[in-house]
Amino acid sequence: MTRSRAPRPRKDALRKPNGLDHLAVAADAQTHPGQWLHCNDYRTGQAAEHVVRMIRDGRIRSYQPQAAYETYAAHLAGGNAAVWVRYIIGVETKPMPESLWVRVPDYGSQPGYSGVRIRAVEIYPYCPACGGPRGELRNDRFVRDGVHLVRDAWDNACGHRDTYPGVIAEAHRLSTRRAAGDGRKSLRGVPGGRYEAAVNLLARAVEENVRVSAHTAVELLEEAGHKAAAVEVAAFHRVLMGRSNVSARSALLYLNSQDEEALKTGRAGAWVDGPIRPGNHERGRRR
Incomplete structure (x- = not known):
């Protein structure tokens, strides 16, 4: 999981959500068809999901025709949320999955725990820091105490690096959220x-x-x-x-x-x- 240079989000998008120029965001998306672009950050997931619905329904005219753009709301680790969009006319794209199942090494958190086990956990398909899509999964072979094991690894295009303890914590948050509501x-x-x-x-x-x-x-x-x-x-x-x-x-x-x-x-x-x-x-x- 190497770190690459992260795209710089618009300052006005972060500081002035109500003054965001959706026309400029839509134009940028058309310039980079098929690429997910950061639209805006919001204080709550409800606000971000409301904007996503308006984009999908064509109520924000900047993103017309209605079927030309895809969008999603990302619930971030800090409690706020981000909206990302992409222009899909004329390009082949894979849909953003609802979640990802990944293999991660678990070294345990209890005192005196030794060894490692591979766990399969369900996480969001986007970066918990900015909401950008996570990278493609690949096999990552490693050796622990003389045992050959395989885990998943990926590189996020946004440049934010995931850690395995962080992924396990995220899986716990997702499970808790589902158990409390939409699960x-x-x-x-x-x-x-x-x-x-x-x-x-x-x-x-x-x-x-x-x-x-x-x-x-x-x-x-x-x-x-x-x-x-x-x-x-x-x-x-x-x-x-x-x-x-x-x-x-x-x-x-x-x-x-x-x-x-x-x-x-x-x-x-x-x-x-x-x-x-x-x-x-x-x-x-x-x-």
Whole structure:
């Protein structure tokens, strides 16, 4: 994760949100088609999401025609939020995913802890410092106590460097936020998704017993004939070192994330065996 030179955001965008020149932002985006550009910073995520909705709905005329621009709101680590936009006419682009699953080394935080384990955690697809898109994932092999291990690494174009402890902390914040609010909406399968029926099965099991584990979820899916979903959950469980406390709820959220990404990219099979196979980081990749 080397550090590259970060783009300089507009001073007026940071200091005078109400006086932001959206016409200039839109013009810059047209000059750099397909490239995500920083639009503005806001004090709250609600404000940033409101601006995103206005851009998507065409209520901010600078970003017309309506389908010419993509945008998202990034919730930053400091509590504020950022809006990013890009012009997409005439270029091929990949949609911004809802989240990323990455492998990270966990050295533990308890006194006397020794060793390292590889964890798969869910994080935002953008930099927590500025909101710019995170870089492409790649395998990073390393040796710890004579054991050869593989983790994920990436370089952010914005220049801000992610650290593995910071990524683990971010994953905890994302999990907490979902549990407190929007996570409840994810306890149903994605309509039209490959794993919709399997997720609904697990959702009913979780509603009956919140302590259902991912290991038990694999058994339930196999018994119900959801073989592909069972393979996905088993792979997801292995990524997390086979710990018995991996929940079925985490597994169904993972299946939903696969369906959401597959539907976005228009592909039927997304990430066949999870993020544990070396070199298999591209969502939507098939065997």
